[in-house]
Structure formats: structure tokens, C-alpha cells
Amino acid sequence: MKVYPYRRLTSEIAFQVTGVRQELEGRYQHDLDTRSFSTQERVVALHQAERDDWESVRLTISAALPVKELLDGPWSDVSVVAVLTEKATNSRTTAQLAQEWHGAEANWAGHLRFWRSAYRSRAELTVVAVATVDGVPGRMIGEAEEAWVVDLTARTPTRQREMVVNEVDFAAGPEWLRPFKDAPWIVETSGDLPIVHLNTGFEGISELINSTGSPLERAVRDMLAAQIASDVWTAVFHSLVSDLETDERGDPLWPGGWRDSVLRGMLADVLPDHSEVDALREIHVRRSESAAWNELQPRINYAAGRRARVARNLGAAIRTLDVSQRES
Numbered sequence: 001m002k003v004y005p006y007r008r009l010t011s012e013i014a015f016q017v018t019g020v021r022q023e024l025e026g027r028y029q030h031d032l033d034t035r036s037f038s039t040q041e042r043v044v045a046l047h048q049a050e051r052d053d054w055e056s057v058r059l060t061i062s063a064a065l066p067v068k069e070l071l072d073g074p075w076s077d078v079s080v081v082a083v084l085t086e087k088a089t090n091s092r093t094t095a096q097l098a099q100e101w102h103g104a105e106a107n108w109a110g111h112l113r114f115w116r117s118a119y120r121s122r123a124e125l126t127v128v129a130v131a132t133v134d135g136v137p138g139r140m141i142g143e144a145e146e147a148w149v150v151d152l153t154a155r156t157p158t159r160q161r162e163m164v165v166n167e168v169d170f171a172a173g174p175e176w177l178r179p180f181k182d183a184p185w186i187v188e189t190s191g192d193l194p195i196v197h198l199n200t201g202f203e204g205i206s207e208l209i210n211s212t213g214s215p216l217e218r219a220v221r222d223m224l225a226a227q228i229a230s231d232v233w234t235a236v237f238h239s240l241v242s243d244l245e246t247d248e249r250g251d252p253l254w255p256g257g258w259r260d261s262v263l264r265g266m267l268a269d270v271l272p273d274h275s276e277v278d279a280l281r282e283i284h285v286r287r288s289e290s291a292a293w294n295e296l297q298p299r300i301n302y303a304a305g306r307r308a309r310v311a312r313n314l315g316a317a318i319r320t321l322d323v324s325q326r327e328s
Contacts, residue, residue: 012144024055047153063080063144075131082112093113108127229308269306
């Protein structure tokens with residue numbers, strides 16, 4: 001919980017994306033239909049959305065703020081700003097929204113344009129109110145509680161995913177992946193969702209992951225997928241524990257959203273003799289003590305393997321291989 005030394009808005013800031021336009025400089029401006037973004041899911045999906053050669057996107061945004069509270073508050077020079085950020089690339093794009101009056105109600109609307117080259121996978125879009133407070137300009141007096149996700153890797157605007165799979169040739173893809181050209185996959189946890197970068201340059205792995213062939217091929221595929229998932233949950237767990245926020249007493253806070261369910265589920269296997277609250281405190285304390293933290297690594301690997309169902313898929317692969325050998 002953040003504490004601010006000045007008064008902030010107590011009412012909610014609500015906003016929506018009402019339009020999405022793909023652009024290629026000097027070539028075209030193409031408005032996407034509403035299938036590319038979902039107000040209910042609060043997601044914009046841009047992967048293979050009608051055109052694939054776009055270089056920038058212009059989002060049309062409409063925001064509603066508590067006008068009475070704004071007029072009565074101890075602030076001046078109020079601005080409303082749309083902010084797009086992505087942790088994986090440390091990219092940030094902002095756009096100031098303009099006030100529009102509709103009778104007694106005031107909305108803020110405008111466009112935020114971002115460049116494809118600056119973003120990699122999933123960015124977060126929010127709206128903030130900034131004002132001069134107590135003579136200090138540029139103070140944030142409010143922020144939308146629910147952000148939108150702008151997803152460059154999704155074909156449909158849905159939020160409920162546990163991970164993103166990105167198939168790319170490491171040797172010919174983004175520069176940051178090239179040092180890992182001999183790896184079959186890399187797990188990245190810096191974004192909104194964990195991303196598995198699958199190296200299509202690693203001979204046979206893409207074909208195996210997408211295989212629908214013989215029972216033996218499918219069994220090996222499922223075993224490989226379980227191993228990848230185990231790596232994902234191990235990396236996600238370490239990332240979640242290292243990024244825990246604390247309250248004013250120093251107690252760790254649950255991260256919320258899908259991270260919350262992942263952390264609760266894995267803590268039940270990592271510290272099975274603790275209640276959820278005690279397990280969260282214990283893992284936070286152990287994270288700062290290297291010896292105690294190292295003792296937990298086998299439990300963390302076990303918890304990740306259970307979530308990925310490694311044992312079940314390995315057992316199925318062994319049984320399928322045994323049947324195949326006896327038949328041959």
C-alpha cells in the first residue's frame with residue numbers, strides 16, 4: 001500500500017479503449033473492427049489483426065473522472081494522461097487527453113500512438129490524473145484501478161491465460177535472444193504474463209511441440225511441454241517472491257490477479273505445514289536469508305513439477321514407449 005503526503009482523489013477513474021487504428025507511415029491508416037479489442041476483458045489483441053505490416057497503432061481512449069471532486073479539491077492545473085508501459089522492454093508512451101463536456105458531465109478523450117518497434121509482447125495501459133498540489137506541480141492525484149492489456153502476441157482479446165508462447169528463431173530474431181541461439185527455449189517473467197520463447201532454430205522442437213502424429217510422438221510432446229511448464233512455474237515463483245510488496249508494518253502482501261492464485265497454489269507444496277498467511281510471511285523472510293532460501297529449492301522444484309504435471313506426463317510417455325517397443 002502506497003502512502004502519499006498529499007490529498008488524492010477518492011473516487012474511481014474509469015476509462016475505455018473505443019477504437020484501434022493500425023498505421024504504416026505514408027502507406028495506410030486502417031481502423032480495426034471491435035473483434036480486436038474487448039471492453040469486458042479490457043484487452044487489445046494485435047497479433048495478425050487484419051494487417052501484419054503495421055509499424056504503429058493509435059488507440060482512441062475515453063476517460064471519466066469525478067468532476068465534483070476535481071472542482072472541490074485542493075489542486076489546480078489538472079491534466080489527464082494515458083500511459084502505456086511494458087516491463088519487459090522498459091518502454092513507456094504517454095498522451096494527454098482533452099476535456100470534453102456533455103451537459104453537466106465531463107469526459108477526457110484522445111489518442112495514444114505507440115510504435116511497434118518499442119514493444120515486445122504485452123503492455124499495460126492506464127489513465128492517471130496529474131495536478132499541482134500544495135504548490136508542487138506534476139503530482140499524481142489519481143489512477144484508474146483497472147488497467148487494459150495491449151497484447152502484441154494474441155490473436156483474440158482474452159486476458160485469462162497462464163503463459164504466452166512465442167515461436168521465434170533465436171539466431172535471426174531480436175538481438176537480446178541471439179546469445180541463447182543454442183537453447184531450445186527461454187522463459188521470461190518480466191512482463192504481465194510469463195512468456196516462453198520457443199527457439200524454432202533448434203532442430204525439430206517446433207514440429208514436436210505442434211505434433212499430432214503417432215501416440216509415441218504425442219507422448220513425447222506432452223512430456224516436453226510439461227518440462228517447459230515446470231521451468232515456467234519455477235521462474236514465475238522466484239519472480240513473484242522477489243517482487244512482493246509490503247504494507248506499512250513490513251508484512252508481505254498477496255500480489256493479486258493470476259499471480260495470487262499461482263503463489264497460493266505453489267506455497268501449498270513449498271510450505272505444506274503452514275497456513276497461507278504464515279507461508280507468505282515465511283517465504284518472504286527466507287528470501288532475505290540465503291541459507292534458508294537455498295534449503296527450499298527442492299520444494300520449489302517439486303511444486304513447479306506438480307503444477308506442470310511432469311510425473312503424469314513422464315509416466316504416460318514411458319508406458320507409451322513400452323507398448324511401442326513390445327508391438328515392434
